[in-house]
Amino acid sequence: MSQFDYDLVIIGAGVGGHGAALHAVKMGLKTAIVEAGDMGGTCVNRGCIPSKALLAASGKVRELADTSHLQDMGVSVGGVTFDRSAIASHANDLVSKIRGDLTNSLKRLKVDTIRGWGKVVAPQKVAVETESGEKIITAKDIMLCPGSVPFVPRGVEIDGKTVYTSDHAVRLESLPQWIAVIGSGYIGLEFADVYTALGSEITMIEAMDKLMPTFDPDIAKIAEKVLINSRDIETYTGVFATKVIPGTPVMIELTDAKTKEVVEVLEVDACLVATGRIPATENLGLENLGVETERGFIPVNDKMQVLKDGQVVPHLWAVGDANGKMMLAHAASGQGIVAVENMCGNDKTIDYRSIPAAAFTHPEISYVGLSEPQAKELGKNEGFEVGTAKTYFKANSKALAEKETDGIAKVIYRKDTGELLGVHIIGIHASDLIQEAANAIASRQSVHELAFNVHAHPTLSEVLDEAYKRAG
Numbered sequence: 001m002s003q004f005d006y007d008l009v010i011i012g013a014g015v016g017g018h019g020a021a022l023h024a025v026k027m028g029l030k031t032a033i034v035e036a037g038d039m040g041g042t043c044v045n046r047g048c049i050p051s052k053a054l055l056a057a058s059g060k061v062r063e064l065a066d067t068s069h070l071q072d073m074g075v076s077v078g079g080v081t082f083d084r085s086a087i088a089s090h091a092n093d094l095v096s097k098i099r100g101d102l103t104n105s106l107k108r109l110k111v112d113t114i115r116g117w118g119k120v121v122a123p124q125k126v127a128v129e130t131e132s133g134e135k136i137i138t139a140k141d142i143m144l145c146p147g148s149v150p151f152v153p154r155g156v157e158i159d160g161k162t163v164y165t166s167d168h169a170v171r172l173e174s175l176p177q178w179i180a181v182i183g184s185g186y187i188g189l190e191f192a193d194v195y196t197a198l199g200s201e202i203t204m205i206e207a208m209d210k211l212m213p214t215f216d217p218d219i220a221k222i223a224e225k226v227l228i229n230s231r232d233i234e235t236y237t238g239v240f241a242t243k244v245i246p247g248t249p250v251m252i253e254l255t256d257a258k259t260k261e262v263v264e265v266l267e268v269d270a271c272l273v274a275t276g277r278i279p280a281t282e283n284l285g286l287e288n289l290g291v292e293t294e295r296g297f298i299p300v301n302d303k304m305q306v307l308k309d310g311q312v313v314p315h316l317w318a319v320g321d322a323n324g325k326m327m328l329a330h331a332a333s334g335q336g337i338v339a340v341e342n343m344c345g346n347d348k349t350i351d352y353r354s355i356p357a358a359a360f361t362h363p364e365i366s367y368v369g370l371s372e373p374q375a376k377e378l379g380k381n382e383g384f385e386v387g388t389a390k391t392y393f394k395a396n397s398k399a400l401a402e403k404e405t406d407g408i409a410k411v412i413y414r415k416d417t418g419e420l421l422g423v424h425i426i427g428i429h430a431s432d433l434i435q436e437a438a439n440a441i442a443s444r445q446s447v448h449e450l451a452f453n454v455h456a457h458p459t460l461s462e463v464l465d466e467a468y469k470r471a472g
């Protein structure tokens with residue numbers, strides 16, 4: 001008999017906690033998961049899933065409304081209409097289905113689900129505030145997966161109707177004519193794609209000098225042309241939204257990022273605040289173990305062990321958005337698996353370099369590994385030169401057949417060894433195309449070897465094949 005109630009207790013049933021629970025069961029661990037809100041967390045209820053349903057439906061509208069594109073292929077349609085509330089139902093129904101599937105998968109695997117707020121009260125001890133009172137659970141290991149919530153800058157007032165975050169936007173409860181989107185990151189870009197497809201005009205406000213500041217510069221340049229300039233989107237860069245007041249109209253005060261002077265006041269119908277996310281690490285009981293967060297994030301090493309003053313806190317792990325390493329769903333579940341492996345005595349670390357990311361715009365953007373500036377910085381420190389090769393969707397037979405020729409693939413590699421360091425794609429199906437590059441980076445392959453892999457013809461994957469051959 002174990003001295004503990006469980007081998008593992010997980011706090012938070014988002015994708016991080018869920019991925020960890022499935023792997024823990026596979027490894028033979030008696031597991032419980034604690035959830036205070038919706039099973040499935042952000043990704044399933046307010047993130048990846050509903051946003052991708054909205055992008056899928058609005059993407060169809062965009063495609064069918066582009067009559068000249070269809071006519072170029074000899075196809076004509078008799079006009080396209082859509083029903084906003086039916087599109088919203090499509091997203092809600094998908095959320096319910098996937099939340100149900102996730103909940104059932106835990107039941108099937110005999111993971112105990114405990115509903116309520118979980119807190120670490122002592123080493124290897126968790127207290128859960130349940131509807132029927134406090135429940136104390138002991139476990140050999142505790143994994144913290146509390147996730148994140150939208151960051152709302154000071155001066156921005158959310159009413160959930162005219163000024164809102166992605167938590168409200170995924171429900172598509174209205175479709176105002178003129179929407180300001182604050183932030184040109186993933187959420188800003190994806191929602192601008194949905195809104196413009198459904199006929200809204202957008203004003204995009206970005207604090208940095210350039211739009212999409214985190215993307216590789218070549219990709220950001222094309223994305224700006226294809227996803228922003230060719231659509232009903234006006235942009236402001238280098239300005240902060242310093243005050244946003246809900247109402248009819250919504251008032252937005254813009255302040256120059258350098259001079260700190262108010263430069264303009266906008267009046268719009270609605271405002272989506274997409275200015276990043278912050279960790280949900282308050283009231284988790286971290287102070288009971290002396291763990292200090294860093295800007296709210298839980299410090300961890302690459303085995304996902306929680307750190308206190310740089311030292312490992314025994315039997316305490318943290319995965320997902322709350323550790324701030326890579327705020328993506330698959331990174332969260334990947335980290336969960338790594339943590340479980342380590343608690344079972346297997347020495348595993350996470351390889352962030354090979355984890356891909358994608359924005360599901362039309363066309364899509366994806367990347368894995370380093371951007372060109374990051375690769376050059378690494379090359380400067382480690383003494384190697386960086387090579388790049390680019391190929392164009394307009395030279396790809398499949399893209400030409402589809403008449404979807406906007407986009408490039410860019411490959412970044414070490415000139416001395418040929419090691420693939422990063423791949424960036426903008427173009428049709430970029431989110432699927434990136435996986436072969438992610439696998440290549442995971443095994444640190446060289447463009448010289450990759451150039452010999454045979455790709456099916458005619459496929460979009462030849463965009464990468466061609467890039468490897470140019471580099472190799």
Ligand SMILES: Cc1cc2nc3c(=O)[nH]c(=O)nc-3n(C[C@H](O)[C@H](O)[C@H](O)COP(=O)(O)OP(=O)(O)OC[C@H]3O[C@@H](n4cnc5c(N)ncnc54)[C@H](O)[C@@H]3O)c2cc1C
Pocket residue numbers: 011012013014015016017034035036037038039040041042043044046047048049051052116117118119145146147148166170187280283284319320321322326327328329330331332360
């Ligand atoms: C609009 C949007 C679109 C996105 N699209 C994508 C995408 O396409 N692809 C992608 O990879 N990522 C996407 N993301 C990011 C993705 O949703 C997150 O990276 C992912 O959800 C993180 O998972 P997590 O398990 O760390 O946390 P979460 O999913 O946030 O789950 C944490 C869970 O813990 C619970 N919890 C917190 N504290 C406690 C406590 N003390 N006790 C009990 N329960 C607690 C919460 O209720 C929550 O259910 C998107 C995010 C947003 C907002």
Ligand SMILES: NC(=O)c1ccc[n+]([C@@H]2O[C@H](COP(=O)([O-])OP(=O)(O)OC[C@H]3O[C@@H](n4cnc5c(N)ncnc54)[C@H](O)[C@@H]3O)[C@@H](O)[C@H]2O)c1
Pocket residue numbers: 153182183184185186187188190205206207208212213239240241242274275276277327328357358359360
């Ligand atoms: N497809 C996906 O994988 C996907 C989709 C959506 C969200 N996500 C995840 O969700 C997280 C949050 O996304 P996000 O788009 O909110 O954040 P983000 O960090 O990607 O982008 C936020 C942008 O807002 C700007 N900004 C911040 N404050 C501002 C202000 N006051 N005025 C003007 N601009 C301001 C920032 O400079 C930045 O460019 C990301 O970490 C992302 O990984 C992923």
